[in-house]
Amino acid sequence: MTAGAYRFPVTTEPRLVHIVDEVPQLDDTSSLTMVVVLDGFLDAGNAAAIASRHLVELTERRVGPGDGEQSNGPVVATFDVDQFHDYRARRPAMSFVRDHYEGYDAPRLVVRLLHDSGDTPYLLLQGPEPDNRWEAFTRAVLEVVERFGVTRVVNMGSVPMAVPHTRPIAITHHANNADLISGDSPWRGELRIPSSAQALLEVRLGEWGHDAMGFVAHIPHYLAQFDYPRASLALLENVERAGRLIIDLTDLRAEAEGREEEVARYLSSNEEVADVVEALERQYDAFERAEESGTSLLAADQPLPTGEEIGQQFQQFLAGLEGPDEQQG
Structure with a gap:
């Protein structure tokens, strides 16, 4: 090197996803679905997280206990979570035992190989939604999609809405290919909403020529x-059809029924809360009638309670449902 010359250091982009070289179970697969569940922003009622947990538990039963990591479905791809996670914004839990730390719950963003009830293989991408580097994340997912020959990506999410629990769970369908949409959208015009990693992934995969779709429960x-x-059940029923999978929903249906009975018992003993739910029911039914007749999307004579009113009424309701095993961190 000549005097005074400066050579910039050679740097390389860290590898963001590590993919297993050999996955024999996928060698003869011509159609492969990858289900995406990213925890955090788009998961009201923990609906997607519960659905994801149910899929993993089904694999545990199929494989049997005592097989370690394999019982949860073998991991076929691992993302470098340090590149995506904001630890100060979402601090992982750990234990302090008398005089030392232990049991650090490190965040993991992985792709597992699962099988449905008919032994059809599919992939599950699960973990915390990336806090940053979304574009890099979508490119890393593209590597997984193209390495394993994924033919369809299906994601799940849920959002809070002013709807009563006594009516059917509404599901918003979305896709980057119009041919994948199975029903009419309840939304009209354009909505400006906060983005998510799942939404960006769907957009980018469409630009790169890969089908992606999803379902959002209300x-x-x-x-x-x-x-x-109950929302998890509705999501998985849609994933089942979209992904051409067979998913045993028996236990999840029983869990959903148990929760509905618990809510009903509380309402029967609290008239004020029941009145708010009835107001939501009237609004919901008026909306449905207006949609069917094509007259108006809103019923002027059935005002929806304000968020403040509902919040006040349901403060006691939420406290009544919260038990030692149900508190959210």
Whole structure:
């Protein structure tokens, strides 16, 4: 090197995803679905997280206990979570035992190989939604999609809405390919909404020529901070059809029914809360009638309670549902 010359150091982009070289179970697969569940922003009522947990538990039963990591579905791709996670914004839990730390719950962003009830293989991408580097994350997911020959990506999410729990769970369908949409959208015009890593992934995969779609469940907003398995059930019913999978929903359906009975018992003993739910029911039914007749999307004679009114009424409701095993961190 000549005097005074400066050579910039050679740097390389860290590898963001590590993919298993050999996955024999996928060698003869011509159609492969990858389900995406990213915890955090888009998961009111923990609906997607519960659905994801159910899929993993089904694999545990199929494989049997005592097989370690394999019982949860073998990990076929691991993302470098340090590149995506903001530890100060979402601090992982750990234990302090008398005089030392232990049991650090390190965040993991992985792709697992699962099998449905008919032994059809599929992939599950699960973990915390990236806090940063979304574009890099989508490119890393593209590597997974192209390495394993994924033919369809299906993601799940849920949002709080002013809807009563006594009516069917509404699901918003979305896709980067119009041919994948199975039903009419309840939304009209353009909505400007906060983005998410899942949404960006769907957009980018479409630009790169890969089909991606998803389902968003509408959660009664007075139940949004508590587990709501009924919405998880609705999400998985849609994933089942979209992904051409067979998913045993027996236990999840029983869990959902148990939660609905618990809510009903509380309402029967609290007239004020029941009145708010009835107001939501009237608004919901008026909206449905207006949609069917094509007259108006809103019923002027059935005002929806304000967020403040509902919040006041349901403060006691939420406290009544919260038990030692249901508190959210």
